[in-house]
Amino acid sequence: QVQLVESGGGVVQPGRSLRLSCAASGFNFSYNAIHWVRQAPGKGLEWLTLISYDGTSKYYADSVKGRFTMSRDNSKSTAYLQMNTLRPEDTAVYFCARDTSATPDYWGRGTLVTVSS
Amino acid sequence: DIQMTQSPSSLSASVGDRVTITCRASQGIGNDVAWYQQKPGEAPRRLMYGTYKLQRGVPSRFSGSGSGTEFTLIINSLQPEDFATYYCLRHNRYPFTFGPGTKVDIK
Numbered sequence: 001q002v003q004l005v006e007s008g009g010g011v012v013q014p015g016r017s018l019r020l021s022c023a024a025s026g027f028n029f030s031y032n033a034i035h036w037v038r039q040a041p042g043k044g045l046e047w048l049t050l051i052s053y054d055g056t057s058k059y060y061a062d063s064v065k066g067r068f069t070m071s072r073d074n075s076k077s078t079a080y081l082q083m084n085t086l087r088p089e090d091t092a093v094y095f096c097a098r099d100t101s102a103t104p105d106y107w108g109r110g111t112l113v114t115v116s117s
Numbered sequence: 118d119i120q121m122t123q124s125p126s127s128l129s130a131s132v133g134d135r136v137t138i139t140c141r142a143s144q145g146i147g148n149d150v151a152w153y154q155q156k157p158g159e160a161p162r163r164l165m166y167g168t169y170k171l172q173r174g175v176p177s178r179f180s181g182s183g184s185g186t187e188f189t190l191i192i193n194s195l196q197p198e199d200f201a202t203y204y205c206l207r208h209n210r211y212p213f214t215f216g217p218g219t220k221v222d223i224k
Binding site for chain 2: 095
């Protein structure tokens with residue numbers, strides 16, 4: 001079955017960097033774009049970024065543009081979110097999700113990132 | 118960017134009720150709206166996409182309608198497992214935008 005598993009979250013100081021991974025299985029990873037969405041504690045969903053199936057196109061929310069970079073390795077069925085210059089307001093659960101019909105369909109369970117000194 | 122609003126922000130309903138949630142866009146977005154259900158501690162689940170297309174495996178009591186700037190998610194005959202928070206997602210162009218959510222709880 002389709003499965004996405006996020007990893008790499010943790011506690012990090014403001015201004016530091018972190019890289020999240022999204023390992024996929026149960027489908028042909030190289031055929032689908034991948035989204036990242038986050039959810040701050042007790043808050044709603046915030047769409048962050050998408051990478052196309054082949055990695056040639058990437059789109060970002062204004063809140064993370066220039067600080068976050070998405071990439072993928074189709075040989076490993078894994079997508080990545082490199083997060084630089086982290087801020088306390090980046091504290092959230094980060095979800096990756098497969099794209100079908102131009103929207104996220106299957107989601108991982110998320111990984112918690114806490115930005116705090 | 119195009120902003121999305123949802124109403125109501127929360128509602129209380131009983132099992133068997135018909136529930137209507139509305140999502141409005143600050144400008145026209147065609148039919149490019151998806152709906153998600155999220156329960157506490159879980160990942161979101163896609164219910165609808167392209168306004169009215171039902172995700173495989175989602176019960177037919179869920180339906181979507183609308184176009185342009187106003188979109189509606191209807192839950193016919195609310196079931197106990199439907200108590201959750203619902204989000205719309207605008208996906209006409211990047212960056213995408215979620216609505217702020219509507220929490221449906223038990224009356």
